[in-house]
Amino acid sequence: MKQLPVVVGVGYTKIASEHRDASLRDLMVDAVLACVTDSGLDNLDAVEHGLTSYESDHFNLQMTLGAILHDTIGMIPKPNARIEGGGATGALALRTAWAHIQSGLCDSILVYGCEKNGRGVSSRTANQLFALSADADWEMMIGGTYTSFYASMIRAHMEEYGTTEEQFAHVAVRNRHNAQFNDIAQKPMDITIDDVMTSRPVAEPYKLLDCSLLSDGAACILLSTDEWAKQHSKNYANRPKVLFSGTGCGTDTMRLGDRYPDITNFQAKQTAAQQAYSMANITDPVNQIDVAELYDSYSGVEIQAVEDLGFVDAGQGGVAVASGQFDLDGDLPVNTSGGLLGRGAPVGATGILQAIEITEQLWEQVDPRRQVAGARRGLTDTHAGIASMSVVNIFERQD
Amino acid sequence: MKQLPVVVGVGYTKIASEHRDASLRDLMVDAVLACVTDSGLDNLDAVEHGLTSYESDHFNLQMTLGAILHDTIGMIPKPNARIEGGGATGALALRTAWAHIQSGLCDSILVYGCEKNGRGVSSRTANQLFALSADADWEMMIGGTYTSFYASMIRAHMEEYGTTEEQFAHVAVRNRHNAQFNDIAQKPMDITIDDVMTSRPVAEPYKLLDCSLLSDGAACILLSTDEWAKQHSKNYANRPKVLFSGTGCGTDTMRLGDRYPDITNFQAKQTAAQQAYSMANITDPVNQIDVAELYDSYSGVEIQAVEDLGFVDAGQGGVAVASGQFDLDGDLPVNTSGGLLGRGAPVGATGILQAIEITEQLWEQVDPRRQVAGARRGLTDTHAGIASMSVVNIFERQD
Numbered sequence: 001m002k003q004l005p006v007v008v009g010v011g012y013t014k015i016a017s018e019h020r021d022a023s024l025r026d027l028m029v030d031a032v033l034a035c036v037t038d039s040g041l042d043n044l045d046a047v048e049h050g051l052t053s054y055e056s057d058h059f060n061l062q063m064t065l066g067a068i069l070h071d072t073i074g075m076i077p078k079p080n081a082r083i084e085g086g087g088a089t090g091a092l093a094l095r096t097a098w099a100h101i102q103s104g105l106c107d108s109i110l111v112y113g114c115e116k117n118g119r120g121v122s123s124r125t126a127n128q129l130f131a132l133s134a135d136a137d138w139e140m141m142i143g144g145t146y147t148s149f150y151a152s153m154i155r156a157h158m159e160e161y162g163t164t165e166e167q168f169a170h171v172a173v174r175n176r177h178n179a180q181f182n183d184i185a186q187k188p189m190d191i192t193i194d195d196v197m198t199s200r201p202v203a204e205p206y207k208l209l210d211c212s213l214l215s216d217g218a219a220c221i222l223l224s225t226d227e228w229a230k231q232h233s234k235n236y237a238n239r240p241k242v243l244f245s246g247t248g249c250g251t252d253t254m255r256l257g258d259r260y261p262d263i264t265n266f267q268a269k270q271t272a273a274q275q276a277y278s279m280a281n282i283t284d285p286v287n288q289i290d291v292a293e294l295y296d297s298y299s300g301v302e303i304q305a306v307e308d309l310g311f312v313d314a315g316q317g318g319v320a321v322a323s324g325q326f327d328l329d330g331d332l333p334v335n336t337s338g339g340l341l342g343r344g345a346p347v348g349a350t351g352i353l354q355a356i357e358i359t360e361q362l363w364e365q366v367d368p369r370r371q372v373a374g375a376r377r378g379l380t381d382t383h384a385g386i387a388s389m390s391v392v393n394i395f396e397r398q399d
Numbered sequence: 400m401k402q403l404p405v406v407v408g409v410g411y412t413k414i415a416s417e418h419r420d421a422s423l424r425d426l427m428v429d430a431v432l433a434c435v436t437d438s439g440l441d442n443l444d445a446v447e448h449g450l451t452s453y454e455s456d457h458f459n460l461q462m463t464l465g466a467i468l469h470d471t472i473g474m475i476p477k478p479n480a481r482i483e484g485g486g487a488t489g490a491l492a493l494r495t496a497w498a499h500i501q502s503g504l505c506d507s508i509l510v511y512g513c514e515k516n517g518r519g520v521s522s523r524t525a526n527q528l529f530a531l532s533a534d535a536d537w538e539m540m541i542g543g544t545y546t547s548f549y550a551s552m553i554r555a556h557m558e559e560y561g562t563t564e565e566q567f568a569h570v571a572v573r574n575r576h577n578a579q580f581n582d583i584a585q586k587p588m589d590i591t592i593d594d595v596m597t598s599r600p601v602a603e604p605y606k607l608l609d610c611s612l613l614s615d616g617a618a619c620i621l622l623s624t625d626e627w628a629k630q631h632s633k634n635y636a637n638r639p640k641v642l643f644s645g646t647g648c649g650t651d652t653m654r655l656g657d658r659y660p661d662i663t664n665f666q667a668k669q670t671a672a673q674q675a676y677s678m679a680n681i682t683d684p685v686n687q688i689d690v691a692e693l694y695d696s697y698s699g700v701e702i703q704a705v706e707d708l709g710f711v712d713a714g715q716g717g718v719a720v721a722s723g724q725f726d727l728d729g730d731l732p733v734n735t736s737g738g739l740l741g742r743g744a745p746v747g748a749t750g751i752l753q754a755i756e757i758t759e760q761l762w763e764q765v766d767p768r769r770q771v772a773g774a775r776r777g778l779t780d781t782h783a784g785i786a787s788m789s790v791v792n793i794f795e796r797q798d
Contacts, residue, residue, distance in 0.1 A: 023536065025536075055462065057456045057462070057531070060535075061531055061535050062531060062534075062535040062536075063454070063456070063483070063485060063531045063532040064483070064484065064485040064532045064653075064783050064784060064787065064788065066484065066650075066788065067485070067650055067651075067653055067783060067784065067787035067788045068534060068653050068787075070650040070788075071650070071651075071652050071653050071654075071657070071787070075650065076650045076651055076652060076667075077649045077650050077651060077666060077667055077670040078649075078650060079647075079648030079649065079650065079671075079674075080484075080648070080650050080788060081482055081484055081491050081494075081495060081648070082482070082483045082484060083480060083481070083482060083483075084462070084463070084481045084482075084483055085463065085465065085479075085480055085481060086462065086463040086466070092480050095480075096480060096495060096498075098502070098504075099495075099498045099499050099501075099502040099504050100498050100502075101502075102498075102501075102502035102503060102504070103497070103498040103499075103500075103501035103502040104501060105497075105498050105501070105646075132456070132460055132461060132462045133462040133463045135461075135467060136459075136460050136461040137422065137424075137461075247504075248478075249478030249479070249480070250476045250477075250478065251465075251466055251469040251470070251474065251475045251476050251477060251478065251479050252466075252470075252475055252476060253470045253475060254463075254466055254467050254470050255470075258470070267476060268475075268476055271476040272478075275478075384463050384466060385463060385466065388463065388466035388467075388470070389463065389465065389466045389469075389479060
């Protein structure tokens with residue numbers, strides 16, 4: 001196998017509930033130009049391939065966005081593909097880019113993700129559109145939406161393990177707290193457990209402040225071989241080398257009912273983590289991983305994730321989260337960016353934003369108030385739907 | 400680089416204007432089960448990865464179909480990704496599968512494509528939905544649809560090179576003729592040049608019989624390493640080895656107007672072909688390729704394709720096609736399956752059906768009336784939109 005891909009540079013826009021004056025392509029161009037600059041390139045001439053990540057064809061009424069973006073950013077006639085995998089789509093695009101480089105198909109690949117979910121769509125309509133990522137034949141007709149599925153899962157977790165609403169409120173508080181130290185974050189907030197507990201019910205036990213956001217935004221990462229980066233990037237030698245050292249992907253049933261009675265956790269996430277750990281030679285994740293971005297689409301999902309990723313034993317997530325173990329000053333800080341709850345969730349960009357947060361943590365160049373001192377290895381966790389598909393990626397510093 | 404991927408087996412449904420009694424997942428299951436049997440496997444236990452190809456989220460009101468299909472065909476918890484690239488989506492999925500195997504991410508990968516375009520959608524609505532693969536911001540608002548864009552391009556070809564309507568009518572006649580020897584074909588027909596010329600105008604110079612079809616159908620290919628196939632397939636040793644030896648991908652502007660005045664041909668296709676030829680060590684395509692499936696979305700597009708693929712010089716496509724050079728008894732038979740005009744065009748399955756036709760030609764197991772004697776190397780050609788993105792794949796027999 002060839003040497004692992006490296007991160008050459010990153011770029012992103014501010015994440016907002018609506019970028020009213022910017023089209024999807026405007027956002028992408030901003031992220032790509034920022035990535036070109038950060039990568040220490042003068043232009044995109046040497047970059048060989050593109051991969052596009054977006055999810056919501058129905059929000060944006062646009063297919064084949066990859067071709068549009070190549071057109072807009074001046075990458076014609078170079079190859080492009082669009083990868084789609086629900087909420088995991090950005091992480092899946094990075095995984096696919098890993099395969100492109102490792103296969104020899106190219107030595108450099110620009111992975112860009114974007115979404116405009118806020119374009120005047122009500123949260124009711126948004127829920128209906130997101131439900132197209134559930135099983136349209138069997139679940140939509142009975143009114144199944146993700147909020148209700150997630151609520152059922154965390155309710156099962158509460159009954160099985162004694163997890164409490166206050167425990168997952170801790171996630172809602174901490175991630176919005178972390179977002180205060182991230183300039184691009186959509187919802188930086190200093191709130192209390194009580195604020196979460198008294199916010200209005202959405203789908204019990206989830207309340208408004210337990211739920212993540214509809215967001216507009218774009219993000220971009222340039223991956224390459226070590227040789228390509230040395231040859232083309234003016235910045236590469238000036239910061240620690242970050243390798244894309246592991247990737248895993250798992251699937252599970254679409255229908256939650258088909259997993260009954262085992263609906264407390266995400267098996268696809270366990271599968272993805274095991275693959276990624278195996279590839280990156282990780283045997284003791286809680287000690288070998290220094291920082292992680294987890295898919296906190298709802299606050300309780302982070303509790304389920306820390307279990308599925310092997311950071312704590314099954315059922316211990318609630319206690320661990322409430323103990324502060326995953327806070328900025330804890331043993332394994334997670335969602336230092338603010339996560340989906342605080343930074344925001346522009347679907348196609350989310351997995352890429354997570355990888356950017358990890359990379360910038362390993363480069364030690366994030367705001368000092370959220371920097372994890374001496375971080376050498378980080379993880380990103382995303383999934384589609386209620387983890388019918390899940391992707392875990394690992395990045396590590398090598399110097 | 401590792402040894403090239405091989406085709407282990409193939410499966411497909413009949414292609415029809417509507418499979419009224421079969422859902423999208425029913426069609427996929429039929430194609431996958433046929434592929435399992437053809438691959439000489441008892442089940443999917445040993446297969447490591449899936450890739451899903453479909454295009455029309457809006458026709459089918461379903462996202463993340465990959466997860467649904469893994470669920471339905473029993474491939475949980477194995478990894479899956481969905482690849483989307485307009486009309487090229489099936490070929491793009493095969494290209495991405497190539498990268499998965501060559502990267503070492505897996506040794507075996509099931510690539511399945513499907514579409515239900517016929518589900519009670521009028522051709523007017525279909526044109527509007529397909530237009531979402533054009534530039535929705537700039538082209539849809541002025542009523543731009545693919546038929547009109549393609550008509551403008553072939554009109555430019557006629558003015559530049561003297562190409563005639565009778566010449567592209569030859570394609571419409573020949574491909575429907577070939578479809579008569581393909582059991583799964585949607586529109587096998589014995590028609591005349593005069594039938595095409597007198598069919599009703601759609602977008603001049605294209606008439607009804609110059610246009611390809613709306614189709615329901617599914618197709619599946621199992622790719623693997625040579626070692627995996629030897630270890631797992633009971634059929635592998637019994638037929639010629641077919642290698643997936645080349646893949647290329649190119650992009651072009653979304654807006655036809657941005658290519659003006661050079662709108663006679665498809666530059667993205669030229670780019671894709673050059674990459675694929677380089678990878679497969681092809682220097683003289685017309686002599687080194689024995690059989691090809693070309694993207695005949697409209698009859699004249701085949702004339703443009705034989706030029707862009709280097710089978711004939713620029714401007715010579717019309718004369719060459721009319722001479723019979725690409726007929727079943729010609730030097731380089733193309734669209735032996737019947738092509739999009741005769742076999743049908745279930746979008747997500749189209750590129751996969753093309754690869755299946757080439758593979759079965761190289762295996763020498765198609766109907767003798769369309770078998771190309773001694774075929775050793777074949778090509779597939781697809782594109783998205785008016786070739787804003789294009790993929791060319793090469794398969795060759797090794798024995």
